[in-house]
Amino acid sequence: MLGSHLSIAGGMVNALHEAKSLKFNTVQVFTKNQRQWKITPLKEADRKEWLAELKRLGWEDRTISHASYLANLGSPEPPLWKKSVAMMREEIERCHALSIPYLVFHPGAHKGAGDADEQAGMERIATAIVQLLDETSDCSTTLCLEDTAGSGTTLGRTFEQLAEIARLVEAKAGRGTRNRVGFCFDTCHALAAGYDLTTPAGAKSVFAAFDKACGLDRLRVLHLNDSKGALGSRIDRHEHIGEGAVGMAAFEFIMNHPHLEDVPKILETPKGETPKGTPWDTLNRRRLLRLVHGEGKPATHRPRKTAGAR
Secondary structure, rough: EEEEEEOOOOOOHHHHHHHHHHHOOOOEEEEOOOOOOOOOOOOOHHHHHOOOOOOHHHOOOHHHHHHHOOOOOOOOOOHHHHHHHHHHHHHHHHHOOOOOOOOEEEEEEEOOOOOHHHHHHHHHHHHHHHHHHHHOOOOOOEEEEOOOOOOEEOOOOHHHHHHHHHHHHHHOOOOOHHHHEEEEEEHHHHHOOOOOOOOHHHHHHHHHHHHHHHHHHHEEEEEEEEEEEOOOOOOOOOOOOOOOOOHHHHHHHHHOOHOOOOEEEOOOOOOOOOOOEEEEHHHHHHEEEEEEEOOOOOOOOOOOOOOOOO
């Protein structure tokens, strides 16, 4: 299950059309302008067109939305915290209206200086999530906490921080929340945060650590991005597959992990075309599919076909 983050310019359904033309079988989108607090109401015609194409493609169970980067659920400033919660509520409601099952978001930043501020930030994030789950109880969209590179006071750099936020949500609202709170793993962010994925043994160890802290059974989305920043750099800058510091071992591990086969894998790599006119999304997709082992053959052999991709 492989896709990319694509533009909704000219109409949301265009992202589905482009994903299909690029031979993907899933897609990630923004459902609104992610650079603005102002939210333009979702047009009913756009919603119906999206839903009709989603049904035609059979993708009702696999699309993803990424929440705006403006929201900060960890903010210690009450006005910004409330504004962020209100924006996230709108994001959830839009996902529900569009039958998008997964909403990925960065946990937030605590804006403090020490461990106490970090814990307080996670408490605020958990309180926000509990409020959002309560206010959108008629929605089925799963909120996916994404690991971060960890720059500044951003939370989510470690798997333990992600797990702690989820634990706090359960402590406040009960284990029933597990159905609506999951995780997103970003390879660039993980490497920049200090998780060494660069060797087969390293990738295996990192995912074992994620499983221990958060649980692979709660991993709902994967972001497959190489990294311009070095290991532990805390720099969140994405690079094309195989052209950054992550390297190919991590991607080969992910593309062949049996428990990750049905987890949507989204490229957030740079857009545009190669000098030969090939879309970079196409080239990155091909690089990932070449890593898939078929019938016991090594990754250098032709990859097996996947649904919606050739």
